[in-house]
Amino acid sequence: MATIEQDKIDQQLLEKLGPGVDIERVDTEDSELMIVNMGPQHPSTHGVLRLVVELNGENVMKATPHIGYLHTGLEKTMESMTYYKALTITDREDYLSNLMNNLAYSLAVEKLMDVEVPPRARRLRLILNELERIASHLLWLGTHALDIGAMTLFFYTWRERDQILDMKETLSGVRMMTSWICPGGLRGDTPEGWFHQVQKFVDGFPKKLDEYNKLVSKNPIWVERLSGIGQITAEDALAWGMSGPALRGSGVAWDIRKANPYTGYDEFDFDIPVGSKGDVYDRFLVRMEELRQSHRILVQALKDVPGGSVMTNDRKVAPPPRAELDTSMESLIHHFKLFTEGYHPPIGEAYAAVESARGEKGYYVYSDGSGIPYRVKIKGPSFNNLQALPKMAEGRMIADVVAIIGSIDIVLGDIDR
């Protein structure tokens, strides 16, 4: 039986947590134990994550994430499309780092087909990936601050993120799901003035970064709120399979861009920031520094972009040039076959991983020699990062859980697929 006093506590808790939360009281020997159901529709859970937390007062005794609310069977869908069509699905799972997903899938298919990518395409892929990383980190920074209760930062970061979406729009006509990186290279070259647009953004970005830092990084309320909570040791983080900034916050300097370089990351100078304590504040600092390092890579990469084609001339994957279609019957047939039945990788399997904004993003592709992939497995970094959430949240206060969820930067589309 709930007393009036308990009702009052429940009421206060509800007001504190906002809409989307219900409270269920369980009669146990320890009468203080209460089960709170956070989500699945709650703004601070970054999508449709449901978290069942057992509370003793305000302390979290146990946290159990329930996922699958966004599961649409993307892997099954990809297994019924040609390799080229399946590319469009990759945009839609981790919807904040589309171009990185494109790249990981393309690298896997290229490995399977043994295709070389021309230098210009490699460089543009790198530039697009770093821009995407900045856009994704800016979204994280804004929403993370919003979760903590700092409203202002959101408007600042959104302003810069929008400029990157504008660049994607100039490039492809689409603001988010561009599918611009495809097996063999890119779907098209950059339009006139695009590099100017990017250069202008890159030139102005350090100043913006200083602005964000001034707003939060040294703010005593911010530091007090974040430091010391959600700690996880390097051993635990590795054992639970965490990756990306969440792992580097615990002090493990593992970045696939350095460890297994792809698409030309080994040609540029950049550092991997690592934390020391593995708390929320360390993960925050790591991402802030990553923004600066991405900017550093961009400055170098934009200097001398190689010329030439952006698509491989390997006709196993690439369609014949438009001009040839008017004069050559064989080219026309080839073009038609490439876009109807698709290309046929040899029987075999390949895995390729990239460092996305959230960690190791990988695609495992199993080919049976036909035009459609026999099996595609999407390895999402958020899946393993979320798995470690109970480890970080248990024993902390309920209000810290929101900060911890924000600090591991999950995307539910990546988890549920």
Add this chain to the structure above:
Amino acid sequence: MVDIDVRLGLTPTDLALREIQVKRPDEVVELNGDDSAEFRLIQEHFPGSIISSRLFRGEKTITIKKDNVVAIGKLLRDSAETNYNYLSDVTCVDRLGVMAEGEDRFEILYNLYSMGTFNRFRLKARVSEDDTTIDTVEVVWPAANWNEREVYDLFGITFNNHSDLRRILMPDDWVGHPLRKDYPIGGEEVEFTFNVREQ
């Protein structure tokens, strides 16, 4: 072949696509024991458990029998030569349409990574259709917990001694395992269709 295709739930277009497949030479190198540390280690400690070992596009894969999977995992993790201390992924391939006569249907894949040497390695364990169980590798890499739940959910492989074997992506009362190749695409009623029917 025909009855398998029916089980796969393929449309006539899919079937047409499958028929015109181009056969290319399979560029697979069968490794011999001297080439890789993984092969040597497993062969030394668990003779007879390796089914095949191959190198394709620079990726090492060793397929083993499922009986010693936990011990082999421990061996690969703890040996200084291999040091696969990071489990990046566990998944499964249902080889219903592509397996040779007499082979086991499921392959459980362990995507291993070494934080020391930055090497990647794929360990596979075969699971037959009649006995879809395998031991959990949670004791070796705790990260396997959710990944194995996913395989259980989508492929119906049971992991012995798993600490928390429940469905993870599909609803708890779901019937069937969607990523199996004999589970058709479509055929499921669109949610809230009854609203339309009542009108």
